[in-house]
Amino acid sequence: MAQGTPDNMMMNTELIKDLADVAKDVALLKGVLMRIQESPNSSELVTYAPFTLFPTPVPKAVFQQALAVQTHYNTLVDKISQDTEFLQEALASTIEVDNFTARLFQIHQQILKEGRSQSIVLGLNRSDYMVDQKDETSALKQIEINTFAASFGGLSLRTPDVHRHILKVAGRLEESGRILDNNPAAGLAGAVAKAWELYGSERAVVMFLVEESQRNIFDQRYIENELWKRNIPTARKRFNDVCKTGTLDKDKRLFVDGQEVAVVYYRNGYMPENYTSEQTWEARLLMERSLAVKCPDIGTHLAGTKKVQEVLARPGVVERFFPDQPHVVEQIRATFAxxxxxxxxxxxxxxxxxxxxxxxxxxxxxxxxxxxxxxxxxxxxxxxxxxxxxxxxxxxxxxxxIQPTPQLNYLLRRDAPLKISNCLSELGAFGAYVRQGKDMVMNECVGHLLRTKSSEHSDGGVAAGVAVLDNPLLV
Structure with a gap:
């Protein structure tokens, strides 16, 4: 598994086939699961979530850099979300031509006009990077930051065990011992729990606002289970449920299907096609206006746009948010492409x-x-x-x-042939923070995610069916 060069094991088709069979079974045993495409809303038939047969070598220094800078990114996103003037300037040109961003911005303006109902802010995000290896050096470069429905915090808890097992079966004990533990679900749930506690009503639920098609439900269930362990009730609702039964009482408390909602955790609502009718937009506004803690709130949603990412790269802009912290500015800027x-x-x-x-x-x-x-x-x-x-x-x-060095691996996918591929990987760092008024109550990096795809695919994630789950093997 040396970088770029196949070793004998990689080319031994008989051995690879045996390892792949074991790997799939171990993935199922460990709960690395997805529903099948043919019946995305039923758990009667499930399959393993796609993953790599072997973990991918990642330079230790860039891995540590990604985790270390994450709390600064949390702070940056949070500061941007509160800076009305900055958001207005940054997004002015985009709003002119992009109707979706314009609609979101209208909601943002309406909330500002009415005054925010809730001073508690919950942020769960994931900053994604590739390792640029143009001239013999390895540089961590950010692709984007996801401030909305950043996924795979659940399944990435269980993939390390799969790769540890495979490496053992392949006789690579030393490498097996180097696979890191990883539990983003616990950290993400910890932040949700903190927001729920601060909301202060034991009967109120954490509402997962979910998509119509729920293939990736198990990833979310890990976070739900972490909340239930803490005796925090959760409910899964769709936009439609909010349209039909969502109401605000005189104190702006949000009720859906008669249940009070303490936290709205959006796992749906980041793409134009999620808003199927005018009622859906009204439901989003209703939730934004409510006393419930929103993850993300509308300002944080806008802070995650590509346009904001581009504006941040301009001279002096990051400095605006960290006026007396040149070392923080330097750490953030070092990751910009x-x-x-x-x-x-x-x-x-x-x-x-x-x-x-x-x-x-x-x-x-x-x-x-x-x-x-x-x-x-x-x-x-x-x-x-x-x-x-x-x-x-x-x-x-x-x-x-960004130009990473391709590495050889096998991508295990239901119904796909077992073949060696030239692969590129993307490293994500999960961030979780809670702010109440001016006080940052919690700000942490809570784990990582490695996704890998065949180099013939330029774009696309695991949920989009292109990338697969992976683990870093630090080198």
Whole structure:
């Protein structure tokens, strides 16, 4: 499993087949589960969540760097979410051309006008990186920060045991001992529990606002179970339930199906297609206006947009949020990849030119979450040629392409052939924080996530069916 070079074991097809069979069974034994695509809302038939046969080597220094900077990212996201003026300036051009961001921003403005009902803020996020290995060095570069429904905090608790077992069966005891424990679910649930306690009503529930299709339910169940262990009641509701039965009482307490809601944990609502009707938007506004603690609240949702990421990379912007902490600014900035504006004007025109001249150096990103939205290579040219003279281009940002070294591995997926692939990995660090008024009550890095995909796929996550779960083997 040396970087970039196959060892004999990797090429021994008989051994690999046996190991893959064992790995799938161990994944099922350990609860690394997903519902099947054919019946995403039933647990009668389940399969293993896709994963790599072997853990992927990750340089120890960059791994530690990702975990160390996470609490600063938590603080940064939280400060941005409270800075109305900054959000307005940063998103002004995007709102003009991106209807989804504009709708979210309208809700944000309405909440500001009415005054926030709740001073408790709960943030659960995941900052994602790749290791840039252009010139023999390894540099950690941020792809994005997810402030909304950051997933796989549950399943990544159980994947270390799977890889430990496989390495033992493969006779690699020393490597097996180097797989790190990881339990983001407990840390994420700890922050939810803190917010629930501060809300102060034992009868009130933590409401998971979930999608119509719930293939990834087990990942969320790990967090729910952590809450039940603490005797904190949870409920799973859809937008539809809030539309039909959601009400606010005179104190703005939120009730859904007659239950008081202490925390709204959004696992749905980050993509335009999640808002299927005007009623859905009204339900989002109702929840935002309520006394319930929102995760994320509307300001934090907007803080996670691609446009904010691009604006942060401009000189002096991170400094605005950490005026007396140059070392923090330095740690955050060290993870930035090159980001370029497509706003109207000379600077945006220049960005269009460099992108069209060498599209393979860049990624074109719309303001969307959930994987599978980014554009590469000839697609960049196609889109930019079409919008370069119009304001439509402001709906995107341009980012320098990060270039990790591909590594050989086997991606285990239900119904997919067992074959060796050139793979690229993405490292995520989970952050959890709770603020009450001006007091940061909790601010932690609560775990990590490694996802790996075949290098032929430019874009997409595990839920999108492209990447698979993995573990870092620190080198």
């Amino acid at each position: 090159g980001l370029y504006t497509l706003d109207m004007g000379p600077e945006g025109d220049k960005t269009v030119e460099i992108a069209l001249a060498s599209p393979d150096r860049f990624v074109l990103k719309p303001q969307r979450e959930g994987g599978g939205n980014n554009l590469y290579g000839s697609e960049i040219c196609q889109v930019l040629e079409g919008v370069k003279e119009s304001k439509e281009r402001m709906a995107y940002i341009l980012m320098e392409k």
